[in-house]
Amino acid sequence: MNDTLLLILVVTIFILAIFVGLEVIAKVPATLHTPLMSATNAIHGVIVVGGFLILARAEALPMYIIGTLAVLFGTLNVVGGYVVTDRMLEMFKTKKRSITK
């Protein structure tokens, strides 16, 4: 595949992802704003993938440091993000049970 085609492909993926992101949130109730922010917060922690890729080819001390920190920060973002979101949403579950009571 040549450069131009690859570039078009990459830009296409990015733009489509943006449009999906815009569409999927449109009608969310205010109650869910905070959990949703937290949930999307966890998703951008996917940068850990980038951290893995760079750390895998690090060869000098500064690069090891940068790569290790990138993986560490990204992992904190991912794991903390999911745990926090789950705790918030757990609360909604309690509510649901009290409705059925």
Next chain:
Amino acid sequence: MNLLAQAAPAGQGLLNWADFGYLIGAVCFILALKLMNSPITARKGNWISAVGMVIALGVTFIYPTLTGDPLILGLKPLNMALMLGAFFVGIVGGAWPGRKIAMTNMPQMVALLNGLGGGSVALVSLYEFVDASNRGETPPAVQAIATVLSVIIGTMSFSGSLIAFGKLQELLPGRPFLFKGQKAVNAIIALAIVVLAVVILVGGQGANVLLFSILIVCAFALGILGVIPIGGADMPVVISLLNSFTGVSAGFAGFVLMNTALLIGGGLVGASGLILTLLMCTAMNRTLANVLFAGVGVVVASSGPSAFAGRTPKSYSPEDVGILLANAEKVVIVPGYGMAVAQAQHQVKEMADKLASMGIDVKYAVHPVAGRMPGHMNVLLAEADVPYEQLYELEDINPLFPETDVVLVLGANDVVNPAARYDKSSPIYGMPILDVDKAKTVVVSKRGMGVGFAGVDNELFVYDNTVMCFGSAKATVQKVTQALEKY
């Protein structure tokens, strides 16, 4: 010349089996966001998102390297050890505080996590820049631009989120921090960033690592300076915006690494984060520009006396409030920021239970932006086991106020300020408010006569049907409950 080989020295390019895994991960993310539009399916959605994340991280180990072998086979022991070490420290370091932290402190936790994500993006891009520079290579234009953009946005998100965290954690003063010429300083730094970015990009071959470092320092400073003039009450909007920033920067990092997981994950969050930010602004009847640049929350001294027009508020003791409540039939509790800060939700539930046991009808009125973030109050009350059916949203409770005997406002201010209905000069004019003043009696529990976040006085406090009960929400509610024990 193949862009793949040029751009990704380790042979990391598009279209391999790992990308198929990323596609599955991306579908999980999208599905998750969709499920999160309803409280009933939201939790499941978050789990699906987590599964997608595990898949995306997992398949990265079969990502092809320069030799064409999966990444995991070519991994040197030291790199492997650092990777797994950082990963496991991150898991423990993220999960433990995530489980322990009090519900009331959630917003600052989200801010901190977002900052770390932004920092991670900036580090990945920094690595790519230094790496290319070491090899004396000039990456193709798209990647060079993406590197510069992701490092700028990621760094701003990092420093800005730390300031937001500091403000919410009360390590820094929550009030807007303004100084003379602030906007000029910000403009100069922003200009410096643009100039540096252009110089670095045009410089091309052997692009200067020193200049790149200065760029990072400038972006760091702009992140700080951009957030300090914004008041504590607007921090949720700021965090949401910075969340979107981190997403966008992660998407740009996807261009740098030619990685579909980052492209899709980043693009999704960048867009949905922005929409969420605008929704939050709408709930407060503010524009995003107003939140970011107006410095709302600065005390406007001159507006003070006029709102009160020489009237003084009546002050009741918690015991008096107890008597008032005991003689009421219908009570509405309006929890606000003050209750959230005092972490009084359990005491409030106790008091409400006591009232209910006395045959008094108790409802909660939850303003869309009550608490520290939209929806935060619902989470806090749910934590205290307040039954869902007692929570009323703005449009459902407002018609019920005229037939309410006592409204108990706990640490809320701007959301019950009647001036929002008619005073066009008020900064909060037009914001939907709870019409508590239409009730027979309004009890306002507050620490003092201080203004709310919008920095405006609240004439409700001197209304004939209003009484004030000074003290922290927690102490007041406890004393009221004790007073009720006599009945």
